[in-house]
Amino acid sequence: MDQSPPRSSSVTVADVARKAGVSKATAARVLGGYGTVSDHVRDAVTAAARSLNYQPNELARSMTTGRSGTIGVVVGDIENPFFSLAMRGITDVARQTGFTVILINSGEDADAEKSAIRTLLAKRVDGLIVSPAMESDADHLREAARSGRPLVLLDRGSETLDIDTVIADDRHAAENITRRFIALGHRRIAYLTACDTPDHRFRAPTDINTGSVRRRIEGFLDVCQKAGLERMEDWVHVGAVTPEHTYRIATVMLKSSRRPTAVIASDSVIGLEVFKVCRELGLTIPTDLSLVSFHDADWTSVTTPPVTVVRQPVYGLGEAAAKLLVERLNGNSAEATRVVLKTEIVERASVATAPA
């Protein structure tokens, strides 16, 4: 019966210390890289650690230091290219600054989000980045912020919360698109969003719980009103939560006798589905219908015609959120910041003058 190799999972500083013939405290100094140790002892401890295949237990370290080197991220849906790209921005910054990332998907569900935050706080993350599903009840966000661990809101977040926030200038983007549509003679302009209301109907921007989308709709309605267009609220469609839902909504909308001549899709998943429905119904873009989508997804440049989009600095959004969080973790305790990144309209060929 041969000796099994040293079980790496249970070698502790005490074991290393014994092997090296020094005290636990000294071994810990070498292994943890703090305090002062003589070269001679350092070598002995290092050698002992190597021969025993010592693997530090980060959990134990976290418990005494109070820092876990971890940041928690709660997003709506990692499958959405928007979030996966933002996530890339976050993880890149995290790696550069020595943090690791715990990811939880809320599925855009408020309860799941609450439980996610509770779990992350229990795991003692050093800080949080959250893309809140519902801004109406933000108690859990306030509580998280009060727990002493920094919190940064990503892409969403309301003016009333005194919490660090990183968003894009959605409102301006929506205003610009709307103005352009109106200048091209469009009067029936539809806005499609995944956000939903209890009765799946839209009445006013306050119905919308997702800050970024609410700001866009506000911009849209504002410009319409200033241009003298009435009751444009009726042209806002909510509840495009899945491609299937979007398909149904878009089909009904585009089959109607008073169908819109222009559509604004609130994200690329919706934009893609509208594009598909147009093709199915034999509507030609842009002569029959003008289309603009939020989020410059890769496919938008390759369709026939390519789609005009609002390019959001998605990677930069994640990057900025993570940087802001790391700053807080390094002790910056200035007032809550609000970072607003610029968007850009990428003109392609899906927009034209309104049909006569």
Add this chain to the structure above:
Amino acid sequence: MDQSPPRSSSVTVADVARKAGVSKATAARVLGGYGTVSDHVRDAVTAAARSLNYQPNELARSMTTGRSGTIGVVVGDIENPFFSLAMRGITDVARQTGFTVILINSGEDADAEKSAIRTLLAKRVDGLIVSPAMESDADHLREAARSGRPLVLLDRGSETLDIDTVIADDRHAAENITRRFIALGHRRIAYLTACDTPDHRFRAPTDINTGSVRRRIEGFLDVCQKAGLERMEDWVHVGAVTPEHTYRIATVMLKSSRRPTAVIASDSVIGLEVFKVCRELGLTIPTDLSLVSFHDADWTSVTTPPVTVVRQPVYGLGEAAAKLLVERLNGNSAEATRVVLKTEIVERASVATAPA
């Protein structure tokens, strides 16, 4: 000077016990939900915990129990739709089974991957899911597997490793496509992959370190050889690591006088770029060039023409990996399993007979 509200971050079982007038052990029994406690005491402790706003410290719990309730995931690039969808499968299973997920991006870099695994083991994850960048040096994987914490390989993994693996039947898919191309009269068939070799040239499948891709190329070359096509190795292009690289490679390839009549793109990012280059060079799909891409990305159905793709069960891949891991965590210690999920060729309109 008013009393500040209880600092939630530092309320411990001992504090709760004191407030409830019981011993620390008893309070811990109530709070931890183990052992036997009288109803009366349970209520008292629960009330005390609530009034102090007690938040358990998962770190401390993990340290004694040895389980952290966490699984570590290492992927090449979360920005790639393939990984973000697989990730969705993983996180869904994790949530259902009460685990949280730590995500690290390797950027397809072997050193980053090693350090990621070390970090995750140090953080005492209960298990690991890794999509290894390089299979040639898999020592760190073997070591991780030996550390006693279960490891599941995702999408990649070689036959020689005795580790749980979840992959798609890439080889069959590649064989089918190749056969179809040959049947349609194609003789110059190119294969484009992001995998790279030191000198950026391809000689044999053993040059390829990514299992899934190697298996596809093996299938491709095998069918070609059986059909009597010679030196098809020359038609395998490596190093399409970014869209920019892909653009250069595809442009050179398609401008050549002996350009291919059919192209297999190893992932949807490459497929998209090839599509763009065709358009730029004025090549018509499928009359000038037939195109098939791996991964049924959303855009592939919406281009003109829509692109024939290999649909991989990506979500299912992540789901299966996570389920396998959870089984292991629940004590299943049977031999290493190899799960192979079926792929499916989705015929669209980007494939035709070879031009004369």
Add this chain to the structure above:
DNA sequence: AAAGTCAAAGAGACCGGTCTCTTTTTGCTT
């Protein structure tokens, strides 16, 4: 040579839970 300084190493408490072992209390038997 005695006093003072400072680097190097050791001893042991501590973080916040879990869990074993022991003691006390309760309820039931005869």
Add this chain to the structure above:
DNA sequence: AAGCAAAAAGAGACCGGTCTCTTTGACTTT
């Protein structure tokens, strides 16, 4: 009412690090 098993509660070690406080000893200083 005594005896006994089982339930309930308490005491304190333990997980694996960090860190403060103390001790040791080498090296100046005059």
